[in-house]
Amino acid sequence: PPKKSIKDELEKTKLQLKELTGAVKPAESEKLKPGPLIQTFKKAKKVPTKEDIICQLSSSAIEERFIDQIYDGCLMTKPEVTWDDIGGLEPMKISMKEMIIDPLKRPDIFRGLRAAPKGVLLYGPPGTGKTMIARCIASQCDSSFLNVSASKLTSKWVGDGEKAVQALFAVARAMQPSIIFIDEVDSMLSKRTEKENESSKKMKSEFLVQMDGAASQEADNVLVIGATNRPDDLDEAVRRRFQKRFMIPLPDNQGRLQILKAVLAHEKIALEEADFCTVANSLEGYSGADIRKVCAEASMTPVREWSGFLDTVELSEIRAIELHDLMEAAERVKPSVSLKDLSHYEDFHKLYGDKP
Numbered sequence: 001p002p003k004k005s006i007k008d009e010l011e012k013t014k015l016q017l018k019e020l021t022g023a024v025k026p027a028e029s030e031k032l033k034p035g036p037l038i039q040t041f042k043k044a045k046k047v048p049t050k051e052d053i054i055c056q057l058s059s060s061a062i063e064e065r066f067i068d069q070i071y072d073g074c075l076m077t078k079p080e081v082t083w084d085d086i087g088g089l090e091p092m093k094i095s096m097k098e099m100i101i102d103p104l105k106r107p108d109i110f111r112g113l114r115a116a117p118k119g120v121l122l123y124g125p126p127g128t129g130k131t132m133i134a135r136c137i138a139s140q141c142d143s144s145f146l147n148v149s150a151s152k153l154t155s156k157w158v159g160d161g162e163k164a165v166q167a168l169f170a171v172a173r174a175m176q177p178s179i180i181f182i183d184e185v186d187s188m189l190s191k192r193t194e195k196e197n198e199s200s201k202k203m204k205s206e207f208l209v210q211m212d213g214a215a216s217q218e219a220d221n222v223l224v225i226g227a228t229n230r231p232d233d234l235d236e237a238v239r240r241r242f243q244k245r246f247m248i249p250l251p252d253n254q255g256r257l258q259i260l261k262a263v264l265a266h267e268k269i270a271l272e273e274a275d276f277c278t279v280a281n282s283l284e285g286y287s288g289a290d291i292r293k294v295c296a297e298a299s300m301t302p303v304r305e306w307s308g309f310l311d312t313v314e315l316s317e318i319r320a321i322e323l324h325d326l327m328e329a330a331e332r333v334k335p336s337v338s339l340k341d342l343s344h345y346e347d348f349h350k351l352y353g354d355k356p
């Protein structure tokens with residue numbers, strides 16, 4: 001009945017406002033008007049259908065088949081990732097909240113000098129949480145999330161890259177606030193060369209045009225996040241379009257401890273604080289993805305003890321993961337990033353990186 005939905009709406013609005021006012025000083029929070037925030041959430045609640053988007057873009061030159069491809073191939077249902085799922089990277093989390101999430105929620109405050117960047121590059125070794133950060137941002141600000149896996153799509157878009165890029169940005173604008181996340185951005189937007197074919201060149205220049213458009217249209221709430229393990233390969237002009245560039249490094253000891261806790265948060269474990277520290281200490285050089293592998297491997301040991309009886313064993317009979325399971329797994333799973341690779345990231349960081 002309508003009465004209940006109004007009540008629900010009010011409750012939700014109150015919650016959202018609490019969240020917002022938590023982010024600013026109490027005295028200032030009195031002055032903030034809730035309007036745009038609520039509008040943003042209202043807008044986000046109704047996800048436009050493909051037909052809505054096609055209809056909205058019908059007067060543009062964008063072909064329906066590209067809208068189709070983008071909507072079906074890139075649009076992801078709301079990713080559910082919270083900051084607690086991401087271990088370590090504390091300064092980065094704070095920066096992302098202030099620089100991206102608050103502006104996406106309150107475009108009326110964050111304009112002019114305070115305007116948010118329209119392009120953010122995350123670079124660093126593989127498996128350090130770049131994709132997780134992008135998903136978390138989309139989840140926290142209720143944005144549409146367009147996930148473009150560059151290596152998959154460049155092969156799909158052969159010859160049509162330019163039009164596909166146009167459609168990508170058009171769909172993102174139609175569904176704003178939106179985040180376009182381009183994984184392996186280096187493979188799609190690598191340095192331009194003489195030998196390169198015409199269609200690839202066109203795609204890259206279209207991308208630059210679209211990013212410039214996004215940057216100059218302050219009213220548009222479209223953010224491009226690029227992730228790469230090879231920042232050196234990125235086209236120079238593209239690199240400049242990513243106004244903020246952050247290195248996501250391998251986790252330090254404290255980071256590894258937090259990742260272990262985040263990854264094991266929902267598992268049956270018998271571990272003391274000191275055990276977590278012992279494991280974290282022994283995993284120097286491991287990325288977040290490597291640590292996850294170690295935990296996955298360790299979680300198999302209690303199950304293997306029941307081999308031959310798996311048909312009948314009760315779930316509750318399988319013992320918890322213990323310290324020795326993790327230490328033995330760490331012996332078997334080796335770190336995937338070499339020291340040599342790390343120096344590339346440091347060099348790039350010195351030249352072009354921002355501090356979180």
Ligand code: ADP
Nearest residue numbers: 086087126127128129130131132259288289292
């Ligand atoms: P990247 O995009 O940097 O290559 P991902 O974000 O895809 O890495 O991470 C791969 C997997 O590794 C994640 O799904 C997650 O399970 C784990 N992982 C990586 N970094 C972290 C982290 N900081 N905290 C928790 N899990 C992590």
